[in-house]
Amino acid sequence: MIDAWGAHRIFVSPVWMLVPLLFMLVGMPGSRSDAAEVPVSAPVVEAVRISGTINPAVAAFVTEQLDRVNREKPAAFLLELDTPGGLDLAMRQIVKAVLGSQVPVVVFVGPAGARAASAGALITLAADFAGMAPGTNIGAAHPVSIGGGRDNGDDVLMGKVVEDAAAYARSLAMRRGRNPVWAEKMVRDSVSIAAHEALQRQVVDLVAENRTELLRMLHGRTYRRGDEIRQLVCQDATVKFSGMDWRQKILNTISDPNVAYMLLLLGLLGIFFEISQPGVVLPGAVGAMALLLALFAFQTLPVNYVGMLLIVLALVLFVLEVKVTSFGMLTVGGLISMTFGSLMLFEHTEPFMRLSRAVIAGTAVVTAGFCLLVAWFVVRAQRRRVVSGQEGMAGLRGETLTEVYRDGQIFVRGEYWSAYADEPIPAGETVEVVRMAQGLRLEVRRPKPVHTVVNTHPMSGSDKENIP
Template sequence: MKRFQRVISFLLVAMLLAGLGVTFTPVSEASQSAAARINIVRIADVINPVVARFIIDEIDRTNREGMRAFLLEIDTPGGLDTSMREIIQGILNSPAPVIVYVSPKGARAASAGALITLAADFAAMAPGTNIGASTPVALGGGGGEQDQAMMEKVLQDAVAYARSLAEQRGRNQEWAERIVREGLSSQASEALELQVIDLIAEDEADLLVQLDGRRYLRAGQALVLETRGAELVRAEMNWRQRILTAISNPNVAYLLLMLGFLGIFFELSNPGAIVPGAIGAIALLLAFFGLQTLPVNYVGVLLLLLAIVLFMLEIYVSSYGMLTVGGILSLALGSLMLIDTADPTLQISRAVIFATVLVCAGFFIIVIYFVTRTQRRPAYSGAEGLVGERGTAQSAIAPEGRVFVHGELWTARSAEPIDAGEVVEVIAMIPGMKLEVRRVDRSQDAQARS
């Protein structure tokens, strides 16, 4: 019995050890697998708040899951300064090394993209790419002394920021200053020669081979990056982020704003339609989200609102088209002034503005024409619709009696006596749901019928 118990005990211990082995082995493999991965994100868009949030989240995930590095493939014309600084803060504070790779061939890292590349632990470019042109643009400056003084402060701040990033990563500070002051842009081979980037790679495989064994600093300690054999894990934006990124496009935000105005205008001019009002409200909210990521000139917004007011007034005021002309001019000027920046990547396309203003103006003119024509028509229903209708006196009217008009019996009053059976015509509706009528000669009635 004791021997049997020892056997059972041995088997239980063996099973427990085996269970522990099974439990710990996958964790160890998972840890090694995570360490052998590199998180890769590709951005081929303007740098905006949605893109910045996505990149920062992926940098955090890289560190949270213990991946070897974060690789950002970039092709951008630039973007918002605030979004750029958020990304750079995420890069500078990342324990895991950050690699910025300007690719594919023909791509660029302009403006904000150039400074993001400077901030990376390892900067690489594909052949046929360029980097630079980071001069801050004026935000609606009028050319006065105050505007010039403000732009000088912005310029000095950008220069200091660029030099600081280059100094921290051991890159060419003079070049960093020139891309801000002079708008300098360099091709890949020149950037490598000037020690702006660390290497030129044909593709991702070549990039990983060249990066393997390179050193980087963390808290004053030199560490070695191991990329050979690492698995590239690609991270993509989810559907929500893609929608928000699309809405943040200046052209899309502008079109949504115009759609919202059209919907609200149609709802106000035809109360009770509901669907245009609902679509217009949704479009306006989406447009406001997109515009909050852009440097908006509120004078432009006010001009657009003025255009809607002028179009509405045209319905109720006889201006012989002058209010419509004013509305079209206000719409065009407001569209041109809406985005307050000289940065072409953040401006609304002139072709989009021209086409939108043309379509909106045509829409407003057609709607106003039909609404005005409808308002000027004689009434066909209700109390006003009875005026001018003819009927028959069902009883003598002296001064009141009963008449049959428009398929209904009414109490009527007349200033002159009317015998039963005579033809009457409604002059007006009087208080008490009564009609005021007059006698119609049968000859006149027959002539009207013919």
């Protein structure tokens, strides 16, 4: 027979044994409640910013970043754009990379006040999704000859260039489902339109105030990759910007016309100093590097080689000013040649492809000051008394050690010299060197007497009384 305590013990013991088991079940990592609380990682959007001209350095940077993101597979690739245009070859390199990307490419013309002109307009047309900020514009994609701003020199050739660019813009717009008519007008008629008008004309897909609103509006939109329709997921995405490395920054900087111009002058001056003073090495090395960098930059710029030759002529005239007595006329000619050469060096309709007038004026002033400083040093050196060599002996004074006439010996500047004179000079007298003759013999003479100033005014009466 089981007593009451025994019955209670039999009933309670299994219950207490189940308590640890319940805790274990609740704490297991595979429980449904814990799985529901695991946060889902936010999508990542890789981004780069282009603010300036489209040149080979920028094209290499963008294509390199697109290659990287296609390996890492983020949600999208964002290209923030603010450009006045640039080189056609660099633009086509970026467009090829955009069209070949498996990751969706978003181009955003922003912030407010930015523009996607010329080459930037075609890059915008090539994107999977194109957006603009209010207060921005797109267009003016008419091709310009790299040799200058005038495109009427060869009508047939320029007509082919325009037709090619128009067909390219039209094909890009049709590939992305945008308005091909307006894309072609941007090329043929240099049409430029504002953000809201571009949205109405279906040149871009949307207008957003900022990057955050842009990604929110793009979330859920679809894009095509081959025969597959994909959906863009970018809600609350983390935007990671990448910048140029030091090498790309240097190449991008020297592509500026003003920087390339200064590198050209530095290179020519460095090589000139190395030729005029052989063995210094440093000016020649620096000049050669600067000249090579300038030549690299010139392949992306509309260089007029007549202007470059005028700059070289100016440097030649400056060198001749030091060698030839022209009373400053060669320097004036060099300044005129440098000014005209600088004005003609880069010819283009776009201001970002031309030299700054302030840079030209500053270079002319600095060059003129340098030439005047060199001329002043040369004149001062020519007027200074010679202190060494045969010419430096003339005018020195010494003492005769023996009688000097046809032959003799004197002591000058701590040394013993053989000397002769036109008249006998006894030993122990002071003599003046006339010149150094052949055989290291000195011609001497008695020093010229120092003339004293004599008062020729008549004495007054008081003065006469003071005379003893």
